Amino acid sequence: MTNINTQPTLPETYKQQIKQMLGEETEAFLQSFYEERTYGLRIHPLKWQLHKTTLEPMMSTFSLQSVPWCNEGYYYDSNTRPGKHPYHAAGLYYIQEPSAMSAVQLLDPQPGEIVLDLAAAPGGKTTHIAGRLQGKGLLIANEIHRERAKILASNVERMGCTNAIVTNSDPDTLAERFPMFFDRIMLDAPCSGEGMFRKDTDAIQEWSPDHVTLCATRQWDIIQAAVKMLKPGGTIAYSTCTFNYAENEHTIERWLDRYPDFTLVKQERIWPHKQRGEGHYVAVLRRASHLEDTAESPISSASVAMTSYATGDTSTRFEKGNKGKQKKAAGRKNNSSSNVDAVYEQFVQWTYEYMPDWQTPLSGKPILFGEELYWLPAPSDFSGEQSNWLEGKLNGLRVPRPGLHLAHVLKQRIEPAHALALSLLDPASASSSIQLSTAADAAAIQKYLNGEALLLDQDIQADSSEVAKGWTLVAIDGLPIGWGKLANDMIKNHYPKGLRAVYLL
Ligand SMILES: C[S@@+](CC[C@H](N)C(=O)[O-])C[C@H]1O[C@@H](n2cnc3c(N)ncnc32)[C@H](O)[C@@H]1O
Incomplete structure (x- = not known):
């Protein structure tokens, strides 16, 4: 890691809070502000598995190193730009701060389950969950803010999720509609963002003890809705990217006190002075299988069963x-x-x-x-x-x-x-495909991603057995990236206008 030799000015009350929490470790924690922040990406497991041999040489240019707490996570060299590479546009990976990858790893969603990501934008946890579900089961990714919900939807699309619905609702409305519906819930709560301070100095300006209290109050409100939506026997992961107890351990204590049908399965913290990450808190809670066994149930009636659905x-x-x-x-x-x-x-x-x-x-x-x-x-x-x-x-x-x-x-x-193109794992899913390679077709790839038409035998040497008149799937190193339409030896570009850009190869 590079020493950046600058330390942002931290509020005194924040430093005192850290001192109370960390004691002798405080100095080591504060020293971590002199270190460069960490950079990570998380790969799409199915796309990676299928094309690993072809993709590995290019991926090595990002100097990837495994993130120890996440199977799909890698650190990348901050001098490289994987977010500008065509593999990003093809949904091979999602750029995500490494410690944030711990939350879904601990939630551990399984293929076939019904999962909710309640505070989901821009989609880091959602796309991680989708990767784990492998297209089986149902994922509802919800975001309260309209513009952020659109960004969430576009990331869900880029990562080729086939079984995800994106909603733009407040948690209470969602809870009225989906009582006890989900096997697992991810609640990555809006928080005071103390773990963002190295990455985003604006978060420091927004921080105050009052803001921490406000965040804890809001988190408690969202938890009420989340609790209503979890099935008996279900699992919920609550996470924040902040360090203070009020938004983390104290919130969980209050939760366990209020809802005795929940037990704490585990809680974990990532600290920037101990691990290679910006910092995260995750608590995993499980709800008892039989609500009637519990002293107090937050839901008045357990009558919502899969057999009693009304037709929509x-x-x-x-x-x-x-x-x-x-x-x-x-x-x-x-x-x-x-x-x-x-x-x-x-x-x-x-x-x-x-x-x-x-x-x-x-x-x-x-x-x-x-x-x-x-x-x-x-x-x-x-x-x-x-x-x-x-x-x-x-x-x-x-x-x-x-x-x-x-x-x-x-x-x-x-x-x-x-x-549809991004949801496909293999160009062979289409009867006609243009297969571009980063090694040989850099110029054609730039043209395509810039929205330009491609000329057969000029821009690309296409294998005639794979290309046919009409709709053609365009792929880069085996990763489907969009559509084109072939007529008269020209591929008309159908890469969406809003995504057209110059990529770095
Ligand atoms: C920590 S961010 C989520 C990050 C996301 N899970 C990810 O991994 O990319 C918290 C989200 O909660 C949303 N939020 C803010 N206030 C909320 C509220 N009252 N209820 C539900 N969500 C809220 C924010 O808009 C934000 O997108």
């Missing part, structure tokens, strides 16, 4: 958050279930030609937002009725991403969605 009203889906799009579609088509089925059938017909291995997921359902076709995910044991119930539960919420975006439906024409 599919005609008024999420109307609140999508008025604009609904309006646009008005008069041209309606989103009745027969229309959705017809549009989905049109998409299936499209896959016969362009993605012959596509299989309709066994659970969940297609849904239509104006001109956008999505697949609403559901755990594999969900019946059609339960998927309808889930859809109904989203009704009236803002839902920036109701599932996997499959296609734009334009006047009876299907255009595959960018999210």
Whole structure:
């Protein structure tokens, strides 16, 4: 690590708080402010496993070193820019501060489970959970702030999550809709951010003892909602990137006191003077399997069972958050279930030609937002009725991403969605593909990611057995990155305008 020889001015009350907590270690802690902050990335496990041999040489340019507490985590050299590399755009990894990777490692979500990330933007924990679920089960990632929810949705899309829904709700509203629904919940609470001080000196200006108290009060409110949504026998990870006791251990003590059906499974801290990370706190709590065994239950009725779901009203889906799009579609088509089925059938017909291995997921359902076709995910044991119930539960919420975006439906024409490309692990999923390599095709990669058309035999030497007229999947070192459309030896660029940029190779 480089010595940066500068130390930000820390509030005296903050230093006293640290001294009370750390005693003799205080000096070592304060010395850590002279060290450079840590940089990390967390890889997408399935994309990495499938293409490891091809990707490893390029990844070595970031001088990756394993993060000891996270299977998918790596430190990278701060002189490199993995966030500007095309692999980032292809969703191979997520840039994440290493100690923040401890939270999902400890939550330990399993494929097939129903998981909530309650305070999710920009998506570090969400995309980590999604990697662990491996596309099986259901992930609801929620963010209270509208703009941050959009960023969350775009990161979920970039990381190719197939089974994640992104909602933009306050925790209480969500709790009314999903009582005792989740097997696991991640609550990465908004906090006073003491662990951010090396990374972001603005966080120091915002810090005060009153701010710590305010954060603890807000955390307690969010916890009430989280508790309501956890199933009996479920697990919750509460985490912060702050050091003080009020927002961490004291909050957990209060929790255990108020809700005796919870037990503390473990709590861990990462300190910047002891480990290579900015600092994080994680507590894992488990709820008793039988609520009636507990002295006090926070939920008055345990009547919400998977068998008692009402069928959702599919005609008024999420109307609140999508008025604009609904309006646009008005008069041209309606989103009745027969229309959705017809549009989905049109998409299936499209896959016969362009993605012959596509299989309709066994659970969940297609849904239509104006001109956008999505697949609403559901755990594999969900019946059609339960998927309808889930859809109904989203009704009236803002839902920036109701599932996997499959296609734009334009006047009876299907255009595959960018999210669909990023959800694919292998270019062979498409009947036609252009395979670019960082070693040989740097100029063509820049052109594509900049939104320019590619000319066959000029920009790229494509293998004629892999390229065919029409929709073509573009891949970099085996990682699908977007769509193009081939006609007359030219690939028309369908890389989304908002993502076009100059990347570093
Ligand atoms: C620590 S950040 C989450 C980081 C995220 N989990 C990640 O790993 O990328 C906390 C989030 O809580 C949100 N938040 C703020 N006030 C909130 C509230 N009252 N209820 C729920 N979430 C809130 C913030 O907008 C912020 O996105």
